[in-house]
Amino acid sequence: MHYRIPGLILGLSLTLSSSASGQVVRGVMTVTGAEMH
């Protein structure tokens, strides 16, 4: 849904919604395989 919104509004939307919807402050993702990074 986000991808259909014009760029300027997209940026504003993410700014406003980001901290309210987030859950974690740090992370470590462990991956494997040829496309791991």
Added chain:
Amino acid sequence: MARDAISRLYDVQASSVVYKKPQARGKYDHGTVTFKARKGKRINLDKLHESVWATRLSGGTSSGLVRLDVTAVGKLARAGRQLVLEIPDSKKTFVLSASNLRAGSKEQVAFQKARETQGSGETVSVTGQVQGWHGRWPRMLSSLPPSPRTILVTGFEKVEKASP
């Protein structure tokens, strides 16, 4: 690719994203991507999943997610018999579970401290593995792992003392 997908997230501090390949013995060794939120922000795991999905990682390469460890800050509460971490200004909560039941283990001690702190109103930081976040690409990415999310606790600390 996973590293780039994480870096694209608005709430991630781009300079914090570091990829490490601890064992350089072969292309299928495990590697880690560490990341942290911008100051005052939090990272949305739904958006993280969506961003990795958007890379269209292909199957048949033995690539995949081994595990996801996170640190979340919030307040502890009870939901029925479960210990949960409530995230401020968010409708999301994490169910907390012991990752190691062996008495005296670091993980068991951390979980026990969390249980004892519940009800104090203190802000706490909980670290642990997110249950269900593992599997090969692209199957692991085809749908969001189950919710509410469970953190298998490996670390715990109080962030600040409760207000008098």
